[in-house]
Amino acid sequence: MDLKLCHITKRFRKRTVLKDINFDVGPRELVSIVGPSGVGKTTLLKIIAQLDKPDHGEVVFSRPPTRAHPVIIVFQDYVLFPSMTVRDNIGFGLNARHLGKNEIRKQVEQMLVYFQLTEQGDQYPAQLSAGQSQRVAIARAMIVSPAVLLLDEPFANLDRNLKMETARFIRKTQQEFGIPTISVTHDLEEAFAMSDRIGILLDKRLQQFDTPRKVYFNSASLDVAKFLGPVNIIPEHQFALFQIAGKGSEQILARPENLAIHPGRDGPGRIREKAFAGHYTAYTISIGNHTYTAYSHDDRYQTGQQVTLKLTSL
Amino acid sequence: MSWTIKHCLRLSPLILPYLVLFCGGVFLTVCQSFGILTPLPHEGGALDAYAKLLADPAFFASFFFSLGVAAVSALLAVITGTILAYRVWQLPRQLATASLVYKIPLILPHISVAFVILIFWSPSGIVASVAHWLGVIQTLHDFPNLLYSGWGIGMILAYTLKGTPFSMLLVMALLFRFDVRQIQTATMLGASGLRIFFTIVLPRLAPALHTGFIILFLYSFGAFDIPYVLSESRPGMLSIHVYNLYFKHDLARRPEAMAILVIMFCFAVLFIIAYSKIVNRLESGVRKL
Numbered sequence: 001m002d003l004k005l006c007h008i009t010k011r012f013r014k015r016t017v018l019k020d021i022n023f024d025v026g027p028r029e030l031v032s033i034v035g036p037s038g039v040g041k042t043t044l045l046k047i048i049a050q051l052d053k054p055d056h057g058e059v060v061f062s063r064p065p066t067r068a069h070p071v072i073i074v075f076q077d078y079v080l081f082p083s084m085t086v087r088d089n090i091g092f093g094l095n096a097r098h099l100g101k102n103e104i105r106k107q108v109e110q111m112l113v114y115f116q117l118t119e120q121g122d123q124y125p126a127q128l129s130a131g132q133s134q135r136v137a138i139a140r141a142m143i144v145s146p147a148v149l150l151l152d153e154p155f156a157n158l159d160r161n162l163k164m165e166t167a168r169f170i171r172k173t174q175q176e177f178g179i180p181t182i183s184v185t186h187d188l189e190e191a192f193a194m195s196d197r198i199g200i201l202l203d204k205r206l207q208q209f210d211t212p213r214k215v216y217f218n219s220a221s222l223d224v225a226k227f228l229g230p231v232n233i234i235p236e237h238q239f240a241l242f243q244i245a246g247k248g249s250e251q252i253l254a255r256p257e258n259l260a261i262h263p264g265r266d267g268p269g270r271i272r273e274k275a276f277a278g279h280y281t282a283y284t285i286s287i288g289n290h291t292y293t294a295y296s297h298d299d300r301y302q303t304g305q306q307v308t309l310k311l312t313s314l
Numbered sequence: 315m316s317w318t319i320k321h322c323l324r325l326s327p328l329i330l331p332y333l334v335l336f337c338g339g340v341f342l343t344v345c346q347s348f349g350i351l352t353p354l355p356h357e358g359g360a361l362d363a364y365a366k367l368l369a370d371p372a373f374f375a376s377f378f379f380s381l382g383v384a385a386v387s388a389l390l391a392v393i394t395g396t397i398l399a400y401r402v403w404q405l406p407r408q409l410a411t412a413s414l415v416y417k418i419p420l421i422l423p424h425i426s427v428a429f430v431i432l433i434f435w436s437p438s439g440i441v442a443s444v445a446h447w448l449g450v451i452q453t454l455h456d457f458p459n460l461l462y463s464g465w466g467i468g469m470i471l472a473y474t475l476k477g478t479p480f481s482m483l484l485v486m487a488l489l490f491r492f493d494v495r496q497i498q499t500a501t502m503l504g505a506s507g508l509r510i511f512f513t514i515v516l517p518r519l520a521p522a523l524h525t526g527f528i529i530l531f532l533y534s535f536g537a538f539d540i541p542y543v544l545s546e547s548r549p550g551m552l553s554i555h556v557y558n559l560y561f562k563h564d565l566a567r568r569p570e571a572m573a574i575l576v577i578m579f580c581f582a583v584l585f586i587i588a589y590s591k592i593v594n595r596l597e598s599g600v601r602k603l
Contacts, residue, residue: 051498072502079495083517092513093503144503 007057035201041184093144347572363569384534387473395481468544
């Protein structure tokens with residue numbers, strides 16, 4: 001199963017929310033659409049799930065979803081059924097398919113084990129943590145073998161230290177169940193960690209759709225680059241100072257981690273600021289009338305020190 | 315001035331009417347049912363009125379008839395109100411606004427609703443006339459005597475008509491706060507409309523349904539206005555029985571009238587306690603969001 005979004009445009013009254021969105025998701029692929037809050041990510045998911053209709057364009061499935069294999073959204077706050085236990089929540093889709101009680105029990109138990117929810121089986125949603133609720137919601141969706149799984153802000157309600165762990169868990173689960181998955185999020189690190197491809201939704205349009213590495217290191221525009229994190233703009237006349245050979249572009253965008261600091265008295269740059277940031281140190285370096293940010297694991301450089309910056313890789 | 319007195323004074327606008335009107339009224343009723351503080355000196359034992367009632371088959375017939383009318387009408391009103399409210403909630407926003415017309419029967423007095431039922435369903439009423447005009451019945455006498463059939467159908471219809479919008483109002487209040495994504499999720503998971511209603515929506519509405527049922531049941535059980543217009547004499551509603559004993563018999567029977575009121579009051583209290591306990595037991599463990 002794969003799907004393709006063709007020229008999706010959506011307006012609310014006169015305001016255009018999504019404009020000419022095109023991308024495709026392959027079978028067994030996990031795609032993340034990232035963008036700031038309010039950019040229309042959830043609307044896009046609702047259109048794919050056929051809970052909302054686009055004003056223009058269409059979503060084409062290689063095999064149209066059916067009642068047996070539907071498209072399922074796991075909403076941001078999971079929307080578990082509050083009057084049902086975890087077990088009943090997970091088995092809801094199978095009950096709706098009129099499967100036998102023994103079959104339902106067997107499949108639910110397997111899910112409880114896989115999602116590490118065995119102890120919570122008889123609890124109600126109000127008794128669960130956010131992480132457990134999310135696992136119940138994903139298990140409830142996975143048990144019916146959905147055609148496509150849609151995750152709406154899967155990290156929004158989780159503690160900081162749980163987010164990356166959850167991203168890895170989602171990736172592992174998605175690979176094991178082999179279900180094409182689209183996640184919309186504004187948590188960039190987690191999206192990078194779990195996705196095969198990433199789409200950047202900015203200003204109503206999908207600005208770039210590529211692998212995480214390409215999107216991050218070869219951003220299609222300055223806006224995309226800035227959205228994904230700090231970025232340095234190296235103008236053409238300073239290319240030589242950075243030992244950049246190629247010409248032909250007016251400027252090069254470089255991430256702070258792509259700039260290597262080399263101390264030297266004849267270096268063109270001077271360290272203006274130094275800030276400890278945990279697993280690296282952020283240096284603010286001025287060259288001519290331009291200011292650059294470079295990350296280094298080396299904490300020895302001092303403010304005022306002369307340095308040279310080199311572009312390591314893109 | 316102590317803390318307690320200060321707070322009692324501040325609460326006096328609430329406490330005084332409760333003490334004087336409610337507690338005072340109950341106290342006087344209980345006293346008179348025992349033959350104390352009656353207009354005429356009471357001759358006989360304190361429990362004579364209760365003994366007489368409990369030995370009277372007509373009292374039990376009346377009690378169970380009132381119970382039946384109240385239970386059936388409250389149940390019908392809650393069921394109809396819930397289904398209608400759910401349908402109204404599903405309407406597009408523009409139509410849902412127009413459907414506020416359902417609130418109109420709420421402002422009608424009970425006595426008006428009784429006359430509406432009388433005008434529509436009596437043997438010479440509108441329904442009979444239409445049936446006659448359509449040729450369904452040959453004469454008006456062929457129309458079944460629904461209102462005075464001995465089953466309390468007229469009262470049940472009136473209480474249902476009056477109680478339905480009340481149930482709708484309670485249910486709508488919960489539905490407006492209901493997360494529509496629960497229905498979307500259940501639909502995506504393959505559930506039918508009926509399954510969604512019974513397994514997702516209804517459990518969320520349960521508090522409103524229980525409250526609505528208790529209020530409507532107890533009101534219908536003890537109300538006087540609709541039975542006065544639509545009730546039959548045998549078996550009659552308890553409220554009519556009390557009225558007759560109070561106004562149409564001599565003062566010596568006042569303790570019996572009061573004893574019926576005390577029994578009705580005790581029944582109402584026991585009913586609420588028993589109902590709440592049963593509901594709590596059925597929902598034990600369920601901690602809704």
